[in-house]
Amino acid sequence: MKQTSKKTACVLAIDIGGTNIKAGLVDRAGVIRHMLHRPSHAARGRKALLAVLAEVIATQTRRMPIVAVGCGSPGTINHATGMVTYMQAHIPGWTGTLLRQELERMAGVPATVDNDVNLVALGEHWKGAGRGARCQLSLALGTGLGGGLIVDGRIFHGAGGRATEFGHMIVRPGGEPCTCGNFGCVEQYAAPGAMARRAAYYLTLGIPSVLAHCTAISAADIIKHAATDHLCRQIFNDAIDGLALVIWNLLQALDPDVIVIGGGLVKAGPALLTPLRAALATYYSPPELAGRFTLKLSTLGDDAGILGAARMAWDWLEHA
Amino acid sequence: MKQTSKKTACVLAIDIGGTNIKAGLVDRAGVIRHMLHRPSHAARGRKALLAVLAEVIATQTRRMPIVAVGCGSPGTINHATGMVTYMQAHIPGWTGTLLRQELERMAGVPATVDNDVNLVALGEHWKGAGRGARCQLSLALGTGLGGGLIVDGRIFHGAGGRATEFGHMIVRPGGEPCTCGNFGCVEQYAAPGAMARRAAYYLTLGIPSVLAHCTAISAADIIKHAATDHLCRQIFNDAIDGLALVIWNLLQALDPDVIVIGGGLVKAGPALLTPLRAALATYYSPPELAGRFTLKLSTLGDDAGILGAARMAWDWLEHA
Numbered sequence: 001m002k003q004t005s006k007k008t009a010c011v012l013a014i015d016i017g018g019t020n021i022k023a024g025l026v027d028r029a030g031v032i033r034h035m036l037h038r039p040s041h042a043a044r045g046r047k048a049l050l051a052v053l054a055e056v057i058a059t060q061t062r063r064m065p066i067v068a069v070g071c072g073s074p075g076t077i078n079h080a081t082g083m084v085t086y087m088q089a090h091i092p093g094w095t096g097t098l099l100r101q102e103l104e105r106m107a108g109v110p111a112t113v114d115n116d117v118n119l120v121a122l123g124e125h126w127k128g129a130g131r132g133a134r135c136q137l138s139l140a141l142g143t144g145l146g147g148g149l150i151v152d153g154r155i156f157h158g159a160g161g162r163a164t165e166f167g168h169m170i171v172r173p174g175g176e177p178c179t180c181g182n183f184g185c186v187e188q189y190a191a192p193g194a195m196a197r198r199a200a201y202y203l204t205l206g207i208p209s210v211l212a213h214c215t216a217i218s219a220a221d222i223i224k225h226a227a228t229d230h231l232c233r234q235i236f237n238d239a240i241d242g243l244a245l246v247i248w249n250l251l252q253a254l255d256p257d258v259i260v261i262g263g264g265l266v267k268a269g270p271a272l273l274t275p276l277r278a279a280l281a282t283y284y285s286p287p288e289l290a291g292r293f294t295l296k297l298s299t300l301g302d303d304a305g306i307l308g309a310a311r312m313a314w315d316w317l318e319h320a
Numbered sequence: 321m322k323q324t325s326k327k328t329a330c331v332l333a334i335d336i337g338g339t340n341i342k343a344g345l346v347d348r349a350g351v352i353r354h355m356l357h358r359p360s361h362a363a364r365g366r367k368a369l370l371a372v373l374a375e376v377i378a379t380q381t382r383r384m385p386i387v388a389v390g391c392g393s394p395g396t397i398n399h400a401t402g403m404v405t406y407m408q409a410h411i412p413g414w415t416g417t418l419l420r421q422e423l424e425r426m427a428g429v430p431a432t433v434d435n436d437v438n439l440v441a442l443g444e445h446w447k448g449a450g451r452g453a454r455c456q457l458s459l460a461l462g463t464g465l466g467g468g469l470i471v472d473g474r475i476f477h478g479a480g481g482r483a484t485e486f487g488h489m490i491v492r493p494g495g496e497p498c499t500c501g502n503f504g505c506v507e508q509y510a511a512p513g514a515m516a517r518r519a520a521y522y523l524t525l526g527i528p529s530v531l532a533h534c535t536a537i538s539a540a541d542i543i544k545h546a547a548t549d550h551l552c553r554q555i556f557n558d559a560i561d562g563l564a565l566v567i568w569n570l571l572q573a574l575d576p577d578v579i580v581i582g583g584g585l586v587k588a589g590p591a592l593l594t595p596l597r598a599a600l601a602t603y604y605s606p607p608e609l610a611g612r613f614t615l616k617l618s619t620l621g622d623d624a625g626i627l628g629a630a631r632m633a634w635d636w637l638e639h640a
Contacts, residue, residue: 158575169573
């Protein structure tokens with residue numbers, strides 16, 4: 001559709017988060033023309049969240065006409081039907097929302113929706129660490145451990161849109177309890193929030209640690225002291241071991257050429273990447289298979305989700 | 321290419337195994353018109369195997385003209401380039417063979433090649449247990465534990481053709497040694513050969529078992545006595561637990577709607593399927609996610625690989 005590819009045309013890319021909603025006007029080249037941030041008031045539930053979306057769309061479309069909306073949301077999103085098929089308690093009432101249809105009603109243009117972490121992965125493939133990858137595996141260490149898989153430039157969805165939930169792959173059967181109801185999911189070892197929670201729990205058992213003096217423990221604190229503090233080392237090693245095992249198993253299952261680690265923990269840089277590479281190197285790779293993937297940190301930071309939503313919208317316009 | 325879809329036209333579908341080579345003339349409807357079996361003499365190496373292939377192709381093409389060759393081989397096959405990129409010792413010299421090019425030279429028609437287990441999965445999707453699946457996960461319990469993934473009717477290859485090596489996903493870090501060089505791969509618990517090998521090893525330790533009276537232990541013996549014999553129960557439970565954990569983790573990663581279990585162990589029927597379903601049911605599925613996949617045994621048996629190779633050839637003719 002050449003007529004939508006004019007330099008002046010923009011899509012509206014929306015990233016729904018638990019704390020903030022971001023909405024960017026993005027052109028075909030991936031330039032974010034105008035960005036808007038609003039508190040999402042997610043805890044107030046579905047109706048309040050839809051009202052924020054309506055305001056954001058009205059404000060941005062007054063600034064510039066748009067040709068489509070691309071939107072990422074937490075939860076299980078059925079990309080084909082546009083529905084939020086499952087969302088835990090973070091946004092009350094969000095399960096069952098016909099998100100695509102709501103957005104189209106508000107914006108008056110076609111909309112397309114997907115899971116937020118899938119779009120972070122797509123954004124990194126378009127403009128970030130995954131550029132040129134044939135099969136890009138993404139792991140996002142945020143509130144939980146999210147995932148995405150980009151194959152030949154497209155998001156892998158599985159049969160029902162629930163694929164790439166790598167955080168709920170079990171690395172220690174019978175281990176840490178997980179919000180999903182199972183035990184030993186990698187998310188409960190490697191996500192920053194889980195690391196902090198485990199440290200706080202260990203402290204209640206009286207295990208000595210420099211963290212005893214912290215008012216609020218963060219994963220960054222744990223990584224900082226991992227070399228010298230017994231408790232920090234244990235928790236950090238568990239995180240690295242869990243991540244490495246899941247990545248190794250996904251190498252067998254998916255054969256990615258690029259693995260992108262994203263999310264807040266990326267700020268740790270080499271303090272995360274170096275031990276993770278070392279843990280992966282403890283698995284035996286026959287010479288024929290060595291060097292068949294690269295492990296990278298994400299490069300787009302907070303913009304990845306917006307760029308992924310924009311790319312999805314542009315792709316949809318051009319291939320629908 | 322309508323001219324190739326005539327009812328009289330056939331492709332030659334070849335399934336290279338460690339023991340036998342099968343070659344079937346298969347029409348567009350999936351009817352196997354003529355089947356040929358030959359000993360593969362794989363242990364004699366590359367040259368001997370290519371000679372058998374040449375004879376098989378000559379014999380079958382005298383019977384009926386063919387429009388293409390589709391061929392499955394063990395090892396890592398780069399579907400795009402047609403090359404065998406990696407093969408363990410079973411076929412000396414096979415690594416590096418330009419298999420597609422060799423077949424084209426012998427047959428004088430276009431050829432297309434893939435990994436044998438990928439083609440078993442495609443065959444089941446075309447004519448067997450995976451019919452109609454959007455995302456079909458296949459596990460083959462044969463000499464090893466092979467895998468395949470069919471997404472929207474196409475084989476999933478990953479970046480370099482080495483995807484779906486589910487047998488080398490690690491379920492017990494530090495566990496049983498594997499031929500791949502790592503420890504605790506699911507193949508070393510769930511593949512029939514591994515089950516028999518573990519039982520023989522346990523017997524050398526003097527663990528009492530009815531198997532002590534067997535001259536050659538098979539996985540079928542182990543399953544038969546699992547309810548009453550201590551050693552058999554342990555080995556069978558390890559197999560089921562390992563399989564269930566890998567399937568659970570792949571459900572998180574890939575969201576398949578159909579899971580097909582194939583290979584020789586399928587003959588055990590409900591004795592395999594019932595405990596495997598029970599083991600999967602021990603994981604907690606929220607109500608929203610229950611019933612989103614079905615677990616089936618393969619229905620095509622030994623023909624799956626031939627039908628998959630034929631389907632690949634027909635698809636290639638029609639979409640190339």
